[in-house]
Structure formats: structure tokens, C-alpha cells
Amino acid sequence: MSLTVQFSEYGSTDVLSVVDVPPPTPGPGQVRLAVRAAGVNPIDWKILRGYMSQVMPLDLPAGLGSDVAGVVDQVGEGVTAFEVGDEVLGASITPSYAQSALADPAVLVAKPASVPWEVAGSLAGPGITAWEVLNKLEIAKGETLLVHAAAGGVGTFAVQLAVARGARVIGTASESNHEQLRSLGAEPVTYGAGLVDRVRAIAPQGVDAVLDASGRGEIPDSIELAGGPARVLTLVAFDAADTGIQVHMSAPGESGAQALRDILNLMEKGRLRVPLWRTFPLAEAANALQVSQAGHLGGKIVLLPA
Structure with a gap:
């Protein structure tokens, strides 16, 4: 089983719960990640409150998050870019506020050993x-x-x-x-x-x-x-x-991997840094979203599910 953050109705963070569900199974062309870090973004609390329901309708119950970093623990049919045990970062196709998430390898890149998990999980969005x-x-x-x-x-x-x-x-x-x-x-x-x-x-x-x-x-x-x-x-x-x-409003496409490679290259050269404000355990996702909504942080918020 795998813990994930869910909500069954739109509203404040009071509607959030952490539930234990079967981990997702990757389909053809997908990988499954054991999530180590998930970035928290303003769009997440906007989705929770229903502000995006007209342009991003959801089937409830639903989860939150797409910024992710983790370890590949299962590989779907036809995937050759990554194998079990690879450390990666990018965007997930199932909610990343979870211990396990699916991703498209085209929107993932290898995580450099020099990049901490909490930073890696905050880059994609x-x-x-x-x-x-x-x-x-x-x-x-x-x-x-x-x-x-x-x-x-x-x-x-x-x-x-x-x-x-x-x-x-x-x-x-x-x-x-x-x-x-x-x-x-x-x-x-x-x-x-x-x-x-x-x-x-x-x-x-x-x-x-x-x-x-x-x-x-x-x-x-x-x-x-x-x-x-x-x-x-x-x-x-x-x-x-x-x-x-x-x-501008779009989900990360195939250009996302190139963007991440460019960002990591600048980070390696010391020309780009990612300010972090605070990390939270998965169980405190509600607190993380409340802080995100308050704004004026000067750094990223990241959930650490593992």
C-alpha cells in the first residue's frame, strides 16, 4: 500500500486527508517512482479550492501535485530510457503528493548526485x-x-x-x-x-x-x-x-526535459540556485498548502513523503 493525499470535495485544506491506497501500476511507456520529494506550487491550492475547475475538471476524489523527484521502482512495457533504481526528477502524471507516482519518461531527467532531493523535487513546475x-x-x-x-x-x-x-x-x-x-x-x-x-x-x-x-x-x-x-x-x-x-497555461510537454537539462546545467555551473523555504512531511500537506497560499515566502516549499 502507498500513502497519498486526497480530497473528495473542493474547499479549504480541511477537506484533505492522507489515505492508504494500492500503488499505481505503470502502463506501457510509463515508469513508477518511489517519491522522495514533491514540490508545492500555488496552482495546487487553487485546484483544491476549485478555482481551476472550469479549465482543469477533476474526477473526485483527486490528489495534488506534479513536481516530483524519486527512484524508479517499476518500469512499464517499452521503456528504455530508465531502469529500476534510477534517481530522476521531473513531472508526474499521477499526483505527486504521494509515496508512489507514475511518470512519463519524456518529462524526466536523471537526478545529479549533487542535487538534494528537496531541490530536485521543486524544479519541474x-x-x-x-x-x-x-x-x-x-x-x-x-x-x-x-x-x-x-x-x-x-x-x-x-x-x-x-x-x-x-x-x-x-x-x-x-x-x-x-x-x-x-x-x-x-x-x-x-x-x-x-x-x-x-x-x-x-x-x-x-x-x-x-x-x-x-x-x-x-x-x-x-x-x-x-x-x-x-x-x-x-x-x-x-x-x-x-x-x-x-x-500562458500548459502542462509540461517533451520540451520539459530539455528545460530541466538546461536548468541543471546552470546549477552545476553555479549560475542558478533554488531558494528553499521549508520542507514538510506528507502528513502535513495541509500546513504546506496554507503557507503557500499566504505567500511572501522567498523560497520553495517541498513535501518529503519518504
């Missing part, structure tokens, strides 16, 4: 998303990128990936996170009223592109600073699609 949106925005060397919620999960990766491309990065965040952003290579500004003036004070000509991972209503300011909507992209402000900006 925010890392792949940041990698994909920088490609969509076509961020190039010498350009200036504005990142809203730059100290958050996706923002932290986006800042470092853009800096690695040779871009200048301006990041919005609360004052308490400004020093962290500077350490990652960004120039911090405080979000809120007067944002345009604060950005223009350090970038008089505006910016080349904007990544909105915040959703606090910055889209009009972003369009003004970027000189139009074409290179403004949001991960959260779905109601702003009619402004002409780009709206």
Missing part, C-alpha cells in the same frame, strides 16, 4: 514554465525584462534564466525580498501604485518584455512600459486576454 515563457517572449541578450512577483516560484527561475541569456532583469517584489532579488541578478522595485514611475526611474525607455506571475492588476502598467501588449505575458491574469497580451 516553475522551472519548465519559466524556460517556456522566456522562449515565448523571445528574450535575447541586451534586452530588458520586467518580472512581476520576481521572488516567487516561477519568478525566481525566470530571473536567473533571463540573466543567463544576457538580459537585464527588473523584478517587482515586496521590500523584504529585494536583497534576494539582487543576489539573483535582478534590479528590484516595489510593486503597487506608482510602479510605472519606479521602473522608468531605472529604465527611462521602458522595457522590452514583461512576465506577469503576480496577477495583482499590473497588466495596464505592463503594456505601457513594454510599448504595447505583444511582448507582455501573464501566467495568472486570464481575464486580461482581451487586451492582446499572451496568456
Whole structure:
């Protein structure tokens, strides 16, 4: 049997329970992982509360999480990329808030021995998303990128990936996170009223592109600073699609493995780091989600099921 976090109705973390279920069996082209770490992301509590039910309908009871790192303990028919005993990281296709999860080998990569489990389990969701949106925005060397919620999960990766491309990065965040952003290579500004003036004070000509991972209503300011909507992209402000900006929402595809390889390569060179805030055991998944929803953490939250 295998422990997993489930909910039978949408709601607060009070509807969560940890149940003992038979471990999943990998089908053709799948592997099963003994989960060592599972990243906690804001989309998880949004799914739990039903905020995503229109675009991501679930058959209840359901689980949470897709960021995963673990050890392959069963291999489905036709899989040649990995074998039992391999340590891997990436995205799962069954909930990762569990002791056992299934994954598609195409969205997994080998875990380097130098990367701790808690870091490995936090890379896929925010890392792949940041990698994909920088490609969509076509961020190039010498350009200036504005990142809203730059100290958050996706923002932290986006800042470092853009800096690695040779871009200048301006990041919005609360004052308490400004020093962290500077350490990652960004120039911090405080979000809120007067944002345009604060950005223009350090970038008089505006910016080349904007990544909105915040959703606090910055889209009009972003369009003004970027000189139009074409290179403004949001991960959260779905109601702003009619402004002409780009709206990004996708699950990790085959490009996910390449994104993870690029991220691991930068980590090996000391050019990208993953701030961690706290780890929780699987039994405290509710507490982890409450902390995630509160925000302003300055680092990743990770569950350790084993």
C-alpha cells in the first residue's frame, strides 16, 4: 500500500486527508517512482479550492501535485530510457503528493548526485514554465525584462534564466525580498501604485518584455512600459486576454526535459540556485498548502513523503 493525499470535495485544506491506497501500476511507456520529494506550487491550492475547475475538471476524489523527484521502482512495457533504481526528477502524471507516482519518461531527467532531493523535487513546475515563457517572449541578450512577483516560484527561475541569456532583469517584489532579488541578478522595485514611475526611474525607455506571475492588476502598467501588449505575458491574469497580451497555461510537454537539462546545467555551473523555504512531511500537506497560499515566502516549499 502507498500513502497519498486526497480530497473528495473542493474547499479549504480541511477537506484533505492522507489515505492508504494500492500503488499505481505503470502502463506501457510509463515508469513508477518511489517519491522522495514533491514540490508545492500555488496552482495546487487553487485546484483544491476549485478555482481551476472550469479549465482543469477533476474526477473526485483527486490528489495534488506534479513536481516530483524519486527512484524508479517499476518500469512499464517499452521503456528504455530508465531502469529500476534510477534517481530522476521531473513531472508526474499521477499526483505527486504521494509515496508512489507514475511518470512519463519524456518529462524526466536523471537526478545529479549533487542535487538534494528537496531541490530536485521543486524544479519541474516553475522551472519548465519559466524556460517556456522566456522562449515565448523571445528574450535575447541586451534586452530588458520586467518580472512581476520576481521572488516567487516561477519568478525566481525566470530571473536567473533571463540573466543567463544576457538580459537585464527588473523584478517587482515586496521590500523584504529585494536583497534576494539582487543576489539573483535582478534590479528590484516595489510593486503597487506608482510602479510605472519606479521602473522608468531605472529604465527611462521602458522595457522590452514583461512576465506577469503576480496577477495583482499590473497588466495596464505592463503594456505601457513594454510599448504595447505583444511582448507582455501573464501566467495568472486570464481575464486580461482581451487586451492582446499572451496568456500562458500548459502542462509540461517533451520540451520539459530539455528545460530541466538546461536548468541543471546552470546549477552545476553555479549560475542558478533554488531558494528553499521549508520542507514538510506528507502528513502535513495541509500546513504546506496554507503557507503557500499566504505567500511572501522567498523560497520553495517541498513535501518529503519518504
